Amino acid sequence: LIDAHLARLRKRAPISATEEEALRGLVSRTIRAPADRTLVREGELLDHSLLLIEGWLGRAKDRRSGRRQIAELHVAGDFADLHGFTLKRLDHNIISLSDCLIATVPHNRLERLTVDHPRLARIYWFLTNVDAAIHRQWAISLGGSIALARMAHLFCELYVRLEIVGKTRGDTFDFPLTQEEVAMCIGLTPVHVNRTLQDLRGKGLVELESRQVRIPDLQALMRTAEFNPSYLYLDRIEI
Amino acid sequence: LIDAHLARLRKRAPISATEEEALRGLVSRTIRAPADRTLVREGELLDHSLLLIEGWLGRAKDRRSGRRQIAELHVAGDFADLHGFTLKRLDHNIISLSDCLIATVPHNRLERLTVDHPRLARIYWFLTNVDAAIHRQWAISLGGSIALARMAHLFCELYVRLEIVGKTRGDTFDFPLTQEEVAMCIGLTPVHVNRTLQDLRGKGLVELESRQVRIPDLQALMRTAEFNPSYLYLDRIEI
């Protein structure tokens, strides 16, 4: 069930059989959620976190204007609101962007895990810091790039993150978001997303069709995006 | 020495005398840094973190174009690169924006602290998650607001954060950044920062003169910025 999550952990640090056992014991139950639901609301007191097994989630804030802004995307294997374990409530909503399969992890089990396995606690602290790095990179990208580079950056990040958990097929991956939802991620209007997408296609960098993304030349896309994967901290660490 | 830091911690959770003792023992030495220096470079292996006693630091990335982007500002009492404790290296630079007084905290002391005082470890995990929330909010602001609101948001955040550590005087606080550095924070050109600043002053929202910011009407500024301080997690938590 949590194989993708384990793959994500093992990309960074070795996980022993005992630890794997403890991690598998975190899940209390699984739930299915259809697309376009708000799964966690801003401000709610939390007693569990959501481990995404399959599908796409987003961290979203709604503006007064009604416009919604997405600050991070989550894919299979991600702990969508692990930060809720220390924060106790979120400053944003967790929304489903596709049909999802989700495991719930009670905070008291996380509590016990951190006591019994301080090394795993450290790894989870590490992972929330990687989420911070992703936010940081989005801020950099939103603040300093034009539309084309912003969109290119998004696709680069998703490709790399999906590859870790085995969700790519060659240069292609499933991508359930509408153009309107992409717009929420990179701070553009849906209309401009459409035009930028055509621009990317015209340059031979990204093809998006029937909810699939194809990246014919990842290196070229990375250059366009000024993408450097170091912020994802994919090398092994010693903990 | 670390009084501002303790104030920041105590805003969120009570700290016992024993814990305070342990925290004061973290500092190994203090260093002075002039403005405009790179104190930590992207990618460097780290064996200590920087606790800012006095002055301003920033988390910055440099773009290929030469343009520099700042992803977070740090003020007195902030652990500027606590995330370096789990990440081991940073994906960005730490730069000084003013003359600074900084305490260095060796990672092995942090290591011991987290073992001896798991509650403080949890609080520090919490604090890195607040940094993440700040990045998230910057991404939201950069992606979804016009220049005026972005700048208003920056000043709101700084006012609230400085007030916690007693660095405001009424509606005023010291602000050593040049307009060019403000531009790096909110993703604008210096020229447009200048015009936006005049716009804010014209609306009676912010005055910036001789390195001091005055906010005549904080409520009005918050409305302009669509600022909600909940992302700073200033209420008490139970850990």
Add this chain to the structure above:
DNA sequence: CGCGGTGTTGAGACCTGTCAAGACGTGTGG
């Protein structure tokens, strides 16, 4: 077959960037 969501296109307005020039203030050296 019609409907709603999604994607596409065009024209014009608006926001922000670019470039260039000048004003201002401060510190330095003569």
Add this chain to the structure above:
DNA sequence: CCACACGTCTTGACAGGTCTCAACACCGCG
């Protein structure tokens, strides 16, 4: 004391990127 250099701030005119609004095309689905 003045002259000068330098960084910073300010202003103007224009170019370019993105938004807005509106209309239409497409497609899956009831």
